[in-house]
Amino acid sequence: MTEIRSFRIDVDAAQLDDLRARLAHTRWPAPLPGDPWQRGVPVDHLRDLADYWADGFDWKAAQDELNAVPQFTTGVDGQTVHFLHVRSPESDALPLLLSHGWPGSVVEFLDVLGPLSDPRAHGGNPADAFHLVVPSIPGFGFSSPLSGAGWDVRRISVAYAELMRRLGYSRYGVQGGDYGAFIAPDLGRVDAEHVAGVHVNAASVGFIPWGPVDDPSTLTPVERERLARRDAYLSEGNGYFQLQATRPQTLSFALADSPAGQLAWIADHFHNWSHDKTAISRDRLLTNVTLYWLTNTAGSSANLYYEAMHTATWPTPSSVPTGVAVFAEDIAIRRYAEESNTITHWTDFATGGHFAALETPDLLVADVRTFFRTVR
Secondary structure, three states, X not given: OOOOEEEOOOOOHHHHHHHHHHHHOOOOOOOOOOOOEOOEOXXXXXXHHHHHHHHOOOHHHHHHHHHOOOEEEEEEOXXXXXXXEXXXXXXXXXXXXXXXXXXXXXXXXOOOHHHHHOHHHHOOOHHHOEEEXXXXXXXXXXXXXXXXXXXXXXXXXXXXXXXXXXXXXXXXXXXXXXXXXXXXXXXHHHOOOOEEEEEEEOOOOXXXXXXXXXXXXXOOHHHHHHHHHHHHHHHXXXXXXXXXXXOHHHHHHHHHHOHHHHHHHHHHHHHHOOOOOOOOOHHHHHHHHHHHHHHOOHHHHHHHHHHHHOOOOOOOOOOOEEXXXXXOOOOOOHHHHXXXXXXXXXXXXXXXXXXXXXXXXXHHHHHHHHHHOOOO
């Protein structure tokens, strides 16, 4: 099971027929009163999106695009781990592991694979090239089914360190957003001897104040704005977190049975966490959602939240050089990030959101290149 095996996505036509049939027989709820998006995804918005999913979205084209990227699976700690592996044409490229979060997938990185691995072909400097390893988090996509309980951030980080060792990479960088911004710094902790640097976006725990701020008057206007965004999230935006952290199995019945339900659960966050609501195409969104649907991983991906809230492992100080990209919808605050990370690079952006690789890929690529020049 520890051998590295080539992998291709090959979805049976019967699965796609079943998806369309389920969408056609969706029982739609009545619209609730209030402004659009105030109480969740508007019914007319989701109906339009579901109609396109059934009759306009081309899964075969999406599958072909994914299959154009070299993919593999291997067994680590008893768990099947699926990953993309893009070798740069530049022989001296720095290996870089990219980690997605929830409700993302390896689909998030499709637009940055070329510029990061082959900058020469994309108007960049070949000295900035990376060999890319992009795993599906255990329980997500084709890194399923889960082999058992206990797949928290620490266990994932240890597994990723083993994956990089198995691929022959003795020195490498790590980048991640959302849960990837938990995994990337932790990989620097568990494999500090081999991790050259860590870069994160959409960072939260370990990069924000935990609880109330002692003296808010010391905060800058930008920091106060981010703290207010954190508080708004905790009061109005984290219902999904509480459900997934406490009852992922119960939630899974609805999402595994109803593609409209799975679509709404993910589309809600893509809308709310994006800065430019039109930047991420519906085809990219639906490729991501279809991956969740076809692999039936709504429950096992939600389970990551349960593991995170029932773990004994929390961030400890790290000496690994760390770069942070803070996009317009992010909440990281440097003075708090420095309490447990060695921050050597920090960029504040006036645009971009939670899914930076999808919404503002050029900005993310540029910031990743800039940071890793300092640790190559």
